[in-house]
Amino acid sequence: MLIFRQLFDASSSTYTYLLGDSLSGDAVLVDPVFEQVRRDAALLHELRLQLRWTLETHVHADHVTGAWLLRERTGSRIALSRHSGANGADLLLDHGDRVAFGGRYLEVRATPGHTNGCLTFVLDDQAMAFTGDCVLIRGCGRTDFQQGDAPTMYRSVHEQIFSLPADCLLYPAHDYRGLTVTSVEEERDWNPRLGGDSNVDDFSGYMKNLGLPHPKKIDVAVPANLNCGRPEAGVVDAGDPAWAPxxxxxxxxxxxxxxxxxxxxxxxxxxxxxxxxxxxxxxxxxxxxxxxxxxxxxxxxxxxxxxxxxxxxxxxxxxxxxxxxxxxxxxxxxxxxxxxxxxxxxxxxxxxxxxxx
Structure with missing residues (x-):
């Protein structure tokens, strides 16, 4: 049986996803957040799961990943796109790769456009996919920095995500309105940027006129995430109480x-x-x-x-x-x-x- 949990970091509006194989006890985390490592480790312990992999949908600009700290604490390994430009990963992923956890796996689909290294992870039975910032609920990630390119994103979405079964559930890396999940059919029909009769020119025009400010943490998050969340000194004070175990x-x-x-x-x-x-x-x-x-x-x-x-x-x-x-x-x-x-x-x-x- 698949174990699945959707976790949320309120300060960055980031979703982290835990997937586990109940038979083997193996698990993966998609897009962990540095400040939530203690929470995630507690959940893994209580569900009797062993973290095998942390997966990044892309190099984030709004939060620091918890990948390095989780590797230090649990012995997990780090995987992200070969085109991410990041150092310190245990595995660099290419389109078509599979990341196994017990008897289950996630298929890797390259979906650049927000960044060059954006990936979408598709569960083996195509019941769910984790789209990062490529497809959000009735939206998408921005294309105005970090190698962003609107035509590339449009092709990524239509060729790699909207080609999945209509009832495939899509789980984004962020949501700012309290929404949790969508589906391929919903986004094909109702996404105001990418769905309906929108073509690549419509989408590009939309994205050029968003007028969004840069993420507040970009100057800290991007350099840290290019090192998989490893602090510059390579040591971090976990802040755990010292008066007793x-x-x-x-x-x-x-x-x-x-x-x-x-x-x-x-x-x-x-x-x-x-x-x-x-x-x-x-x-x-x-x-x-x-x-x-x-x-x-x-x-x-x-x-x-x-x-x-x-x-x-x-x-x-x-x-x-x-x-x-x-x-x-x-x-x-x-x-x-x-x-x-x-x-x-x-x-x-x-x-x-x-x-x-």
Whole structure:
């Protein structure tokens, strides 16, 4: 079964696409964003997928790719067009190549016009295609910089994308209106630039008169992306918390495992957000934990030392995850959730006070 997720970076209005093969656990990411690498890595972990490839539809001008950082973190490989001009890729792609992930693959179609190195990735059964900035939803990428050429884009779209089955779903690299997906038939019929009875002259005239400003991040993004997102020094501060070994979840919460919390000892303060009868009930509680029920946490957050890391605890980890959010809103910077709560703490044999034998 195909695993598919559409992810979004709000600051650049960029879509990243995760495709995975459920049988093998192999996965690819199309157009990852540097600032979203932690999110993407968390999702891969939670879906039990191994990232094999990051794929670029083109050298982006509006954001820095996460390809290099994902390679550093996961061991994935980087692939993009041979005509991109980029350095540092593991594989340079040509029209007609295939990128495999488990028993599935993406077909590579060269679709220049926005840049020389634009690619469209077509799923093996032609049920979906990832068009980058070539075809957007009722629009297309601009053709006024980075080797842009309107006639070339027109031919790319009509020969390589509009030739796909009518019901093939098209997923763009960006959308600025909250739209998520379109289809070949829709864009052939209704794209105001490329569809209907528009010919190459109509399209070229349209594109010459867009009058758009250059992307805000172009001076930073393009040089970085020509090195596959590798920082100039080759080192990046991930910004991960240093006070304990934590894991970031796709839900946006830092978590600590039971034995890591046990080893941290008095360096951290444990806030138990259960009710008093639970705190003294059959599961017991962690030695030294301070009881502040979740419904009292906002009013009593001043009782917590803002200068020491905080770990929130509940029965299963659900209520304490909300406690983490509340404490972060209250200005606490070093906060984590006990993964699995007291249920996992006891299951792993960690010390408790009170509770049933």
């Amino acid at each position: 934590l894991t970031f979840t796709f839900g946006g919460i830092w978590e600590i495992q039971a034995h890591a919390l046990e080893e941290a000892g008095e360096r951290v303060q444990v806030i138990d957000v259960r009710q008093p009868d639970e705190f003294d009930g059959s599961l017991g509680h962690i030695r030294g934990a301070k009881l502040i029920p979740l419904d009292q946490l906002a009013a009593r957050s001043g009782e917590i030392d803002a200068g020491r890391p905080v770990v929130a605890v509940c029965r299963s980890g659900a209520r304490s995850a909300q406690a983490v959010v509340m404490l972060q809103r209250a200005g606490f910077g070093e906060v984590a959730n006990l993964a699995g709560g007291m249920l996992r703490w006891r299951a792993e044999g960690c010390a408790v006070e009170g509770g049933a034998a």
